[in-house]
Amino acid sequence: MHSIPYLQQLVTKALASKKYGHEPVELYEPIDYIMSLGGKRLRPCLLLMACDLFGGDIQKALSAAIGIEVFHNFTLMHDDIMDKAPLRRGKPTVHEKWDTNVAILSGDVMMVEANRLMMLVDDSILRPVLDAFNETATGVCEGQQIDMNFESRDRVSVDEYINMIRLKTAVLLGGLMKIGALIAGASPADAALLYNFGEQLGIAFQLQDDILDVYGDPEKFGKQVGGDILSNKKTYLLIKALELAKGGDLAQLNHWLTLTDFDAVEKVTAIKNIYARLGIREQAEAEMNKYARSAMQSFKAINLPNERKAVLKEFADQLLVREY
Template sequence: MHSFESLSKDFAAFFQKSHFPDQPASLYQPADYFLGLGGKRVRPVCCLMGNELFDEILPDTWQVATAIELFHNFTLIHDDIMDKAPLRRGMATVHSRYGEPTALLAGDVMLVVAYDYLNKVRSEHFHRIIQLFNRTAREVCEGQQLDMNFEKSETVSLDAYIKMIELKTSVLLAASLKLGAILGGAGEGNLHHIYEFGRNLGIAFQVQDDYLDAFGDPDKFGKQVGGDIMANKKTFLLIKALESADPALKAELDALLQSNHPDKVEKVLAIFRACGVDEWAKTLKDQYLSAAFQHLDDIAVLSKRKEPLRSLANFLVQRDY
């Protein structure tokens, strides 16, 4: 069994090539530029790990993993346009460097090439692979639309926010694992458990990400705290605070959300602490992480084969607060 780190290096080497024709360079160079920004490649490596849990890593799995990574980057290019984000991983986004029309087309062509890779699959499970890939792609789009809807909504329920996170973030992680497991010949029960492992892990990761944006150590996590607060972004923390604050605190919080007060971050964090949402977020993260590990435990393979996935979960979620 390979570790996540080992498979990451192998996948990076496999992926390190141009996936596009040379011409027109004005379309394909921006696509290559974006892929060159790197990233952890978590989702394609999860596909490889899901396969290796049940079998040796098959040639088809490298094609599906590549399709997953191209699809993921397609969504990032389009997300950056919708968010008007100037930077991605510290570098200029495609639309800010090459313009929005070219960025749209670069994202579109990435999605098309993803299907070229899927079309190389020779497995008897080909139709199941396409079906799950397409369902997941649709769900990610639904999650992105809900996220945009929430920006305009005065109130968002915790259940609605969790559903949005599940669609926007978790289902692609879950599907990556399941796609690999399908290629590995896993049975229905095991396919259910590996998908639920990924789905719960993805939600736990987002809870933690929201927490760290507010309460993390900027020296450890490489960014200033409070970016979500300054942007009035609806997060687990804000939604819970609005639900649980007493009338006086809620009025103060509502006023802060309408302001650009220089102490806005510190004042909102004080309200979060007064409402106990910092401790609540830790508990919520642990609930989803515990559910993920329970599904991992329930997969009917030798326990030692699961260790790389257990280590990955700890790497993604159990960072120090």
Template sequence: MSQLEIFKVALDEEIGQHSYGSEPAELYEPIRYLMDLQGKRLRPMLAVLSTYLFTDHWQQVLKPAHAVEVFHNFTLMHDDIMDHAPLRRGMPTVHEKWNENTAILSGDVMLVQAYELFLGLSPDILPQVLKRFNKTASEVCEGQQLDMNFEKMREVSIADYINMIRLKTSVLLGFSMELGGWAGRAEQPVVEALYAAGENMGLGFQIKDDLLDVYGDPGKFGKQIGGDILSDKKTFLYLKALELADTAQKEELTSLFSDSEPDSALKVKRVTGIYNALGIKEIAEEEVKKYFEKAIGTIRELSAPDDRKRVLLSFVNQLWAREK
């Protein structure tokens, strides 16, 4: 078994054997359902990989890494309600399988459970971890609010968008690596470098997600293709297209994104056609490359054994090349 496989098995065991509660069943079954869907688990994996850079005792970070995954899934459960998303990881979302009230309440319990799992940390680092986690959790909510605001705003800049995804997605990846650094007793400058690597990785990861939403394989992506277009989300692809579009293309794009009752399939087809005409896919791929290369460069410069950095870099490259 490779080192990555060892870490994955350990995380699966840690998450799989945890009991979130039993009664009332309607409260806890949705939590088990969502956690059992087993997403990429990249955030807890980044925490473990970052700890492993500095110590053989990486098992100590499993519970707090689990906490990050529970928090992440809590945000997904609530985000899916706000986005009216029908699918998550190829399966019905919690609010579709049960109802919105259940999804809200089960998500609330998940947030409480995340804090309980952090208590597995050593007492000397717990206060600073919780302080940083609280800031990160607030930033994730800020990012989600900005994302919803952007749906109603006529003008959003690419800089605005990058800041939004930094908050909504990147800060939690940065925190995951930061958490691993603390658990591995890394020096503060190293912990800060880990956070920066995670933040850049998160920016690349989210723009890759924007790409997959339009150009992904429906059988692999696990979410509705064109979902961002149907939700009128101002993604990197949309904003770059507006920037490069001629007058007719710009008018068509803005009209399509303001139509309250569009033909769904036709809307996705027409928007994708404009993207294709402007070479948006290739531009976005270059943007993804830029952020992942920044993250990789930071990791390579870390004061840690090369063989352990290679394990982390292998995982980063898998995220870059992902199809789902």
């Protein structure tokens, strides 16, 4: 098995040499721009790890891995438009640096390019790989729409929220691992187990993200702590608090959710105090651990020696042991 740093270097080198097109400049320059903003390149590395897990040739999976990264950044470009986000990784978003129409059209080209890169796999597995990719891409779009629907609703159930993050975040992890397994020639049963491992891991990862947004160290987390609270974002923590709160706690919670003029520190402190009284953090961590256990059960069932699984298991452990 190749090491994680080696796979990251391979992906970084491939992306650095990737050309998306030249003319018209206004169409392709935004693609070069967003792809140059960096990131940990976790998704393409996971696809290569999945291929490597089953003894596949990672060079034959590299185009698909780059396709996944292009697709991921396409979704970020369009998400930024919908969220009216001014920054992405500390730099102006594409629609801010150029304009919304350019960002939409450049994003469309990225989706086309992601499909083209997927089609570079061996013809013998082309149909199942494209089926897995298209099913994944559709799920991500469904999850984004459901998330947008939540913004206009007063109440969302925990089950609805879990389904949303499964689609918006987790199916991509499951899908890319399945693609890597297919390229390596894994059995349908093992490819399905790896898909479930990725999907369940993705749900656990997003739940951890919700927790870190409230309780994380901002320097280690890399984001403003309490941002979800300030924006009334319907995360697992808020949804569970609304489900459990009664009397004074419910009145206070609704007060802060409807208040438009407030002190940020005061609001975050007040909501965290309500969460503490209701044991929300503990329940969120229990939910996260439930999905992490489910992921590892699928992983253990894959018909391979433990030593072959070691690198991917280490990677999964790192994803779910981020410091608070």
